[in-house]
Amino acid sequence: MSEAIAQWRGFKAATRLGWKISSNWTQPLIFVIYSVLRPLSAAFILVIMYRVISGGAPGTGAYLAFLVSGVAFWSFVQYGFAGLSNGIVEDRGEYKMLKYVYTSPAHFYVYLLGRGLAQLASAAASAVIVLVVATVALRLPIHPLGVNYPLLLSASFLALLAVIGMAMAYGLLLLQAVDAHGYGELGSGVLYVISGAIFPITVLPGVLATLASLSPLVYWMELIRRSLLGSQAIRMFPALSDGDVMLRLVVTTVATLLLAHLVFTWADRQARRKGLIDMESNW
Amino acid sequence: MDIAVETKALRRVYRSRRQEVVALDGIDLQVRRGERFGVLGPNGAGKTTLIKILVTLLLPSSGEAFVDGLDVIRQFREVRHRIAMVSGGENVGFGMLKVREQLWMFSQFYGMPSAQVRRHIAELLERLGLSEAADRRVSALSSGMRQKMNLIRGLITNPRILFLDEPTVALDVGAARDVRDEVRRWMAEDPSRTVILTTHYMMEADELCDRVAIVNRGRIVAQGTPAELKQQVQQDAIVDLQLSPGNRLLDALRAVDGVAAASVSEQDGIDRFSLHLSSDAALSGVMRVVEGSGRQIRGVQKREPTLEDAFVKLVGRGMAEEEQA
Amino acid sequence: MNHPSAIRIFFKTIVARAYPRFVGSHRNLTWLVTETLLPLIGTIAMIYVYRALHAPARYLGFVVLGGVLLAFWQNVIWSMATQFFWDRGGGNLELFAMAPTSLAAILLGMALGGVYMSLTRSAAVLLVASTLFGIGYSTASLLPALGIFVLTVCALYCLGMVLASLFLFYQREAWQLADALQEPIYFLSGFYFPVRSLGAVVGGLGSLIPLTLGLDAIRQLVLPGTPQFVPLAWEVVAIVVQIVAYGVLSQVSLRYLELQSRQDARLILRST
Structure with missing residues (x-):
């Protein structure tokens, strides 16, 4: 069996495993309801917050679309980042199988990519349903035929690479802790604040705004809104063209992946040196 | 007769x-009150459910x-005391938590x-050789120490009836002996105390229990003192036959005239057949079957019956075989 | 046979079950990071949403007070409602159920142990967020506000006991159910906006959760200008009624749970 086939099989098994863990606890319909309940509620919270302040003034559609699109696509970060990094810790602490995966011929990267892909599949379902429901319910200015799909898909592809890279590195870092409960959510919480998902990063104080401008997520959010809403999008970077924003997304994604690789390699070495892969931990 | 535990149908x-x-x-x-009663049977026999x-x-x-x-259905709250x-x-x-905190x-x-x-915990920790671990976190205990701690948890509340469900499973010989010794000592302190022990270790039941019920597939197939149960196979000659590995032989041995029951287990790469022979003459038939199989004989010995033999006689096959069935 | 009275066992159980939580929070300090930073980040994110909308200062206060009570809701969901489910997985539930104590005492003990963490978390949100964003509160009605806070927490824990019985009927989906009781409840309880904005029907539905009315009442007392959902006195009465109703319901449901679980082997079947 060639090496490539072995890795492909490992990848498929990891994807299948990740999907089963996240979805096979219930019937498909209940799974879909569960998947959209949280992001939909989060969107409605923001809608009410906005309506309370704006009082339904003209031009509300664009701002609501800004909020809803941010929440809908945030599912990818929630599932991809918190889900995958928690999954690594969970594989060690609860399922006690990390050591077997780690020592299998499938490359650890490949396994984690597979697990991450399963998380993103859940997120995609959630994002689409939230977007459709909110667009119809709130009459948002999003028209399926007017969406710039190439821009949306290429930006999302890059951003999700960055998300999975960050999640892998963060998950490996979490192996250092005996009790890493809640740290996945903590990490995604920090990203939430500096991603421009629910408010423009211009309201952040100087240091946080600078930090946010180094994150690929903020350019991704900008491109999502531009691709969905076109000229009606509320822009965080009005001075930048679509190409400029894409260029920044590419640069920050590459930088993030490089940094993630360095952190992953360091954390991996530490984990092996300290015997953390099969450590008894709290879960 | 003072009954501690009774079940009906x-x-x-x-x-x-x-x-x-x-x-x-x-x-x-x-x-009966004051008894150490064993419930013996293979995994899945229904012991834990009972x-x-x-x-x-x-x-x-x-x-x-x-x-x-x-x-136990209606007065369950009182039973729990x-x-x-x-x-x-x-x-x-x-x-x-530390060991003594958990027990408290x-x-x-x-x-x-x-x-x-707290005094009682200190005494029991001392008796079971755990004093030094008293302030150690529970997560840092070995499985043997943990099981001793669990036993102390059962004893500190001063129960009238103590239920031990496979209490020595996966313990090393020394730790298992300590657990059994403590159970004996606890019983000796007060003759009204009762222990019900489930196990699939025949030796443990034989050594520890006054009476034993053999359970298989949810039914009691026999009960009595270990001696009484072994008596059931007393008329048989029990022969252990150690053979090199090879083709399946058990059914052929069971078919030999004079073989009342047979079981097999594998140990250190050798098949150990336990044969119940109604007469010594049956041995020659057994040997012919073995020679025909091409297997090599590594050892033959006649021995005293055990509870395992009683189980084989009653059920028709060994515990391991029954678990796989 | 003489044995300790039920009331003695009840109180001893509460103390004993609170003990590991209390000790654990001192021996393993990692919770401090997640329990304080995570809600703080969530609160700050919502404050920035209002900032971006140029909302009046009291709206930032709404978010902070929501963040304070959110800690208790999280404690009820993760440390009380789901607790029997986790305990069953670890094998502890068998030992709790087999002891001559009550499951309500076990749950109260867990909640008491968790209050310490929740208070730390609430205090962190209140102090840090209020200081960072310069949010002021009226102290004229501080005592009544504290009283309502205590009543709300009591009602919340009674509801938590009802939920605990419900959760034992779940297997792996218990985690997802607990997860689903987050944002939807933040929405229904008006954690980040005035409850009145929900309207009579949704607000009324949300009021089944003691947090909704408690939060609105506390906001009315310490943040002048809060749009009133229902008059303060009604809210207090409703919370007291919820304490009684959920208290009684929790006892009934726990008894039912115990009987049904003995029937269905739910006390002994472990799930992951």
């Missing part, structure tokens, strides 16, 4: 959408059960006075 069926499993199928049992019903964690599907004269259960391989409690915590669920219970 006890039956328990586990139902799920796909299947129905009869775990207990009409168990009639009487355990214990869970008696300790009020599970309701029977039908039948009755009484513990210390109290109905009088019992304790310790299961083998248990990993319960809170890893970040469980005692409080029984309303024990703290000062008295």
Whole structure:
């Protein structure tokens, strides 16, 4: 069996495993309801917050679309980042199988990519349903035929690479802790604040705004809104063209992946040196 | 006769959408006060289900059960004051607590006075050789130490009836002996105390129990003292035959004239056949079958019957074979 | 046979079950990071949403007070409602159920142990967020506000006991159910906006959760200008009624749970 086939099989098994863990606890319909309940509620919270302040003034559609699109696509970060990094810790602490995966011929990267892909599949379902429901319910200015799909898909592809890279590195870092409960959510919480998902990063104080401008997520959010809403999008970077924003997304994604690789390699070495892969931990 | 535990036609069926499993199928049992009573059987025989019903964690599907004269179905709250259960391989409690803290915590669920219970814990830790581990976190204990701690948890609440569910499973020889010794000592302190022990270790039941019930597939197939049970195979000659590995031979041996029962287990790469022969003459038939099989004989010896032999005689096959069935 | 009284066992159980939580929070300090930073980040994110909308200062206060009570809801969901489910997985539930104590005492003990963490978390949100964003509160009605806070927490824990019985009927989906009781409840309880904005029907539905009315009442007392959902006195009465109703319901449901679980082997079947 060639090496490539072995890795492909490992990848498929990891994807299948990740999907089963996240979805096979219930019937498909209940799974879909569960998947959209949280992001939909989060969107409605923001809608009410906005309506309370704006009082339904003209031009509300664009701002609501800004909020809803941010929440809908945030599912990818929630599932991809918190889900995958928690999954690594969970594989060690609860399922006690990390050591077997780690020592299998499938490359650890490949396994984690597979697990991450399963998380993103859940997120995609959630994002689409939230977007459709909110667009119809709130009459948002999003028209399926007017969406710039190439821009949306290429930006999302890059951003999700960055998300999975960050999640892998963060998950490996979490192996250092005996009790890493809640740290996945903590990490995604920090990203939430500096991603421009629910408010423009211009309201952040100087240091946080600078930090946010180094994150690929903020350019991704900008491109999502531009691709969905076109000229009606509320822009965080009005001075930048679509190409400029894409260029920044590419640069920050590459930088993030490089940094993630360095952190992953360091954390991996530490984990092996300290015997953390099969450590008894709290879960 | 003073009865500590009694069951009448006890039956328990586990139902799920796909299947129905009869775990207990009409168990009639009487355990006398002051007895060390063993429930012996292979995995899946229904031993643990029986214990869970008696300790009020599970309701029977039908039948009755009484513990210390109290109905476990209706008077379960009162029953709980009088019992304790310790299961083998248990990993319960809170890893970040120290051993003595964990023991104290469980005692409080029984309303024990703290000062008295702390003294009692110290005594028991000393007796079981755990004094040095008293201030160690539970998560740092070895499995042997953990099981001793679990036994102490069962003893500190001063139960009248102690249920031990496979208490020495996965323990090394020394730790298992310590657990058995402590059970004996605890019983000796007060003759009104009763122990019900489930196990699939024949030696343990033989060594520790005054009386034993052999359970298989949810039914009691025999009960009595270990000596009485072994008596059932006393007329047979028990021969252990050690053979090199090879083709399946058990059915051919069972078919030999004069072989009343046979079982096999594998140990260190050698098949150990245990044969119940109604007469010594049957041995020549056995040898012919062995020679025909091409297997090499590594050893033959006649020995005294054990509870395992009684089980084989009663059920028709060995415990390991029964578990796989 | 003489044995300790039920009331003695009840109180001893509460103390004993709170003990590991209390001790654990001192021996393993990692919770401090997640328990304080995570809600703080969530609160700050919502404050920035209002900032971006140029909302009046009291709206930032709404978010902070929501964040304070959110800690208790999280404690009820993760440390009380789901607790029997986790305990069953670890094998502890068998030992709790087999002891001559009550499951309500076990749950109260867990909640008491968790209050310490929740208070730390609430205090961190209140102090840090209020200081960072310069949010002021009226102290004229501080005592009544504290009283309502205590009543709300009591009602919340009674509801938590009802939920705990419900959760034992779940297997792996228990985690997802607990997860689903987050944002939807933040929405229904008006954690980040005035409850009145929900309207009579949704607000009325949300009021089944004690947090909704408690939060609105506390906001009315310490943040002048809060749009009133229902008059303060009604809210207090409703919370007291909820304490009684959920208290009684919890006892009934726990008894039912115990009987049903003995029937269905739910006390002994472990799930992951």
